[in-house]
Amino acid sequence: MSIYTDPILVIGNKNYSSWSLRPWLAIRKAGVHVEIKRLPLDTEEFAREIGNYSPTGKVPVLVDDTRTVWDSLAICEYISENMDEGHLWPPNYAERAWARSISAEMHSGFPHLRNAMPMNCRATGRTVPMTDGLEKDIARIDQIWTECRQKHAHIGPWLFGGFTIADAMYAPVVLRFNTYGANLSDDSRQYMQHVLNDRDIQQWMADAAEETEVVAADEAGEE
Ligand SMILES: N[C@@H](CCC(=O)N[C@@H](CS)C(=O)NCC(=O)O)C(=O)O
CATH class of the missing domain: 1.20.1050.10 (Glutathione S-transferase Yfyf (Class Pi); Chain A, domain 2)
Known part of the structure; x- marks a missing residue:
């Protein structure tokens, strides 16, 4: 039996990680609660920990209960569809x-x-x-x-x-x-x-x- 925890978005450095900014901003605009975990790029900490979250070894990655979503655009889509009723795309x-x-x-x-x-x-x-x-x-x-x-x-x-x-x-x-x-x-x-x-x-x-x-x-x- 899994115990549900808040979704986690793993990101890189805010200064450099352009891919991380995209889903982070989508989460802010959707107004949903997602825990943010920062793994600084190019560090031993990143190398040691990223495999616990991402099958690609890259950020961003979103872990929501039993689901793992990687790649910035796929994460933005997931946030829109599953957390914001599709509101992160135009209605038409x-x-x-x-x-x-x-x-x-x-x-x-x-x-x-x-x-x-x-x-x-x-x-x-x-x-x-x-x-x-x-x-x-x-x-x-x-x-x-x-x-x-x-x-x-x-x-x-x-x-x-x-x-x-x-x-x-x-x-x-x-x-x-x-x-x-x-x-x-x-x-x-x-x-x-x-x-x-x-x-x-x-x-x-x-x-x-x-x-x-x-x-x-x-x-x-x-x-
Ligand atoms: N196409 C991927 C690109 C992800 C990517 O290249 N992430 C970089 C940081 S911005 C990364 O994790 N680099 C670490 C590494 O390759 O070791 C996306 O859209 O999320």
Whole structure:
């Protein structure tokens, strides 16, 4: 007989773990109770403990009673479906398809952005060399944000008006652009500012600022 305990989300460092931020933010926006366990990346503690939770040896991973859900997008889906009555997607099916498309695009794409601009919440004013690939990734993200905002500004300040998983998926990109800068449309810049002002994002950044670990591989760019 298993004794039910609160679900646990295992995350990495708040400063560096972009994948962890996504389900953490979805949990905050769903307003559900999930215990957060932090395992700092690149440490003996991580290596020793992650196998107790995750079959992939990676974070984030959610453990809910007998169920284990790994991979950021799958966790966001689980939170929406099983803990929030599907409210973390837009209510209309066509909008949902659009939100899912850009979420999947984020999840599997933008390799130049990921490599050149690692998430590093507490760093600002950094510059990295611009390449054709990076420029293309940034331009595509700018296009996605601009289209979403132009269509949904009358509903609310998030990509689809109200908060959805798509915002969770792009939140680390906002933090990356906050660190390294990016050439964006006015609509995209307003969206970025909205995300940066969000209470939960502010909390994540404040927690990140208090962390002391440094992951050398994720320290990119010149001050
Ligand atoms: N596609 C996965 C990526 C997970 C991932 O790469 N996590 C990194 C941290 S952000 C990790 O756990 N790295 C530790 C390791 O590989 O040892 C997701 O969406 O959750």
